[in-house]
Structure formats: C-alpha cells, structure tokens
Amino acid sequence: MVKFTRWLIALPLLASAHSVNTAVESRQNAFEAIESLVDEAEDLLDAREIKWQKLLAVSAQLNAQGDIVLNAFPKGSHQNSRAKPRIWEKWGHFEGMMSQMDQGFKLLHKGSTTQNTRLALQGLEAAADTCRSCHRSYRSFW
Template identity: 35%
Template sequence: MFIQYSKTKLVLLLALSTSTSPLALCAQDSNAKDIIDARQKAFSDIESQTKVVKKILNGNETDWSNLLEASNQLVASSDALKGAFVSGTQVGSKARESVWGKPEKFNRLLQQMEEGYQQVALGAQKQSTVEIEKGLKAAESTCKSCHRSYRSRW
C-alpha cells in the first residue's frame, strides 16, 4: 500500500510540474486573458484619447496642456502594444490568426501607428495644429488598414 501511495504521489507531482498539467494550463489561460485584456485596453485608450485630441483641436481655444497629456497617452498606449500579440493569445482575441502567422506586415502597421501618434505628441509640444493633424491622419489611416486586414468582426 505504501509503494502504491508513493507512486501515485510521484505521478501527481510530475503532472503538476509539467506545462501541460490542468493547473499550468489554467495559469497559461489566465495569463493569455490578461494579455488580451491589456491590449484591448490599450486599443480602447487609443480610441478615446484620439477623440480627446480631436475635440481639443476643434474647440474655440486650444488647451495645449491637455492636448500634450492626451498625445503622450496615445504614444504610451501604442507603445504598450509592442509585443502584446504573443503566441498563445489567439483564443478569445478579436484579432485574426494572420497576426501570429504572418506578423511582419502587422508589426509594421503597429509601428506606423505609433509613429503617427509620436508626430501628434511632437506637434503638441511645438503647439503646431498642422503637425498634430498630419500625425492623426497617419495614425488613423494605419488603424483602418490594420482593422481591414487583421481584425475579426465577430
């Protein structure tokens, strides 16, 4: 009986220590969900801060302080997306499989989006509405292109 108990205990310990154990899979799923949630939050922040920037630009007087704050948030949120599409985070994602299967174009578009938002921030620092509008146009164009190619509608 003691030998049987030891073998069972050993099998259980081995099962718990491998990456394919149910507990490890739960931890991986939880981590993947956290990553998906974080990148969805970054995209939501980008959408809301883009609206803030546009609203400030369309106002009677430009609030450069708030514009700079919003543009810096855009840069931070777009930067947070680097490396946010790691393998294993496909399930439960709104992104198409091609994000992981052929990431070169996707990563290039993310970089272009970030560069557009960096131009927005630079324009806010210089208090140049022309530069801000150019950066917004570049970033939003990239967003639309990326959504058409890489985002699932369901």
C-alpha cells in the first residue's frame, strides 16, 4: 500500500516533467523548421517566375509549424531551453508576438492560394519582422 501511494504521487510529477521536455523539444524543432521554410519562401517569392504550388506547400507547412509553437510554451517551461522566464511574466506581449507571426503565415498562405505576390510578400514580411524582436526580448544568448 505504501508503495502504491508513492506511485500515485510520483506519476503526475513524472508526467509533467515529461510534457515540459516534449514541449521544449517540439518548439525548438518547429522554430528550426520555420527558419528554413521562411528562407525557402523568400527564395520562391524572389524568383522571376513564382512556383505557386511549391509556395503553397511551404506556406501550409509554416502555418502548421506556427500552430505547434503557439501551443508549446506551457507555463514555466524555460529549463533546458533558451526561453527566458520573463515570457510568462509578460505573457500577453509574448503571445501577441506569436500570433503576429501566425497572422503573417496566414496572409502568406492566402496570397499563395490566390497567387497574389504582393499579399504573399506582405504576410512573409509581417512574420519575419517578429523573429528578431521576439528573440531580443525573450530568447537567451547562449
């Protein structure tokens, strides 16, 4: 019985440590993917003849990775990561920046669907504007 009780206490602790690590890993992977997908989208939009099908696929992936990031900052999950603890003190501001990035990806996707270069560029730029400013405030330097 003693053993059983101990398990009841230990299990939720294990579960939450595990889910925090999973969140850190999944957001880092998502950000890595976002970085190379943004580069890819820039190259595609730079080309004289835009490959719309390819751009559509890239922007769909950006939206998917953006969704992962949106849900991968559980409270206090700064350990073993470059996320600064102040994220959760300024959650409203941080969340606003995440959704600005997300809105940009949505606009890029809309521009890709309608083959509207200007709209697609506008979305991509709006998203790319958020990278540096968020990192400056909320990502540690090591």
